[in-house]
Amino acid sequence: MKEHVRQVELLNRASGEFEPADVFQELDDKNFDDFDQLWKPGFSSPAPDSHWDWVAKARHAVSSMALETFALECAEHTQGLMLVNLASFAKLDSQRGRDLVYVELLATAPWNRSTPSQAGKYKGVGRVLIATAIHLSIEQGFGGRIGLHSLPTSQSWYRVTLGLTDCGYDVAKDMHYFEMTDQQAQVFFAT
Amino acid sequence: MDRRQMTLMLSDKEMNLLDNLASHRNMSKTAxxxxxxxxxxxxxxxxxxxxxxxxxxxxxxxxxxxxVL
Incomplete structure (x- = not known):
């Protein structure tokens, strides 16, 4: 059942004002409708995540103890979505084998994505969802450790802005793999 | 999230294993x-x-x- 997790704020780039937003655990029909009716028409054709079927993945997650979905809502619309897997283990040498929250999918709504000609509407969606994954990791006794594979366009954001460790290219996934240690999680919340 | 409570009866051997694993992985027994x-x-x-x-x-x-059978 969909459950409110916490209230946060997102920066509306156009107005310069922060607006209240809400993080929910488990998606519902409202999120599915937003994805089908608002997100899909807004994807530019080469969007690397436009094929992600959030509805099917969220429905599968309901029956799995390892999978959790989250939605970030603001101004009555779904601004971001995340799917995480809690049955995952660290690969980074300093924490190899320790439990972590693996971020399988994370996406912000098409209208929040900046292009060379236009800034996205809300800033902070990705950071809020990553913070949600870290909070979940702490709640589950995983110390804030998270892991994820990054699309090429997001690598510097994870490495430089969020402070995750780049574990290098993962041949199996054809993407770079990143991890956050428990110490990095503390730094994340301190900044 | 809704929670439901249950009482779990464990033998000494099972409880020792749970204690050791939780300690080794730095997690609570519930986690x-x-x-x-x-x-x-x-x-x-x-x-x-x-x-x-x-x-x-x-x-x-x-x-x-x-x-797994």
Missing amino acids: LVRQALRLYQSVTERIENGEKVFVEDPGTKAKTELM
């Missing part, structure tokens, strides 16, 4: 039991879907298939 359930479900689902789960010896590279 460890939850994670064990997740992993058991995950492995069971994969095998039921026709996938195979192996344990590999890093030295010999010999693989042992994990069976």
Whole structure:
């Protein structure tokens, strides 16, 4: 059942004002409708995540103890979505084998994505969802450790802005793999 | 999230194992039991879907298939 997790704020780039937003655990029909009716028409054709079927993945997650979905809502619309897997283990040498929250999918709504000609509407969606994954990791006794594979366009954001460790290219996934240690999680919340 | 409570009766051997694993993994006993359930479900689902789960010896590279009945 969909459950409110916490209230946060997102920066509306156009107005310069922060607006209240809400993080929910488990998606519902409202999120599915937003994805089908608002997100899909807004994807530019080469969007690397436009094929992600959030509805099917969220429905599968309901029956799995390892999978959790989250939605970030603001101004009555779904601004971001995340799917995480809690049955995952660290690969980074300093924490190899320790439990972590693996971020399988994370996406912000098409209208929040900046292009060379236009800034996205809300800033902070990705950071809020990553913070949600870290909070979940702490709640589950995983110390804030998270892991994820990054699309090429997001690598510097994870490495430089969020402070995750780049574990290098993962041949199996054809993407770079990143991890956050428990110490990095503390730094994340301190900044 | 809704929570339901249950009482779990464990033998000394089982409780010692739970204590040791929780200590080793720096997790609470509750967190460890939850994670064990997740992993058991995950492995069971994969095998039921026709996938195979192996344990590999890093030295010999010999693989042992994990069976869940």
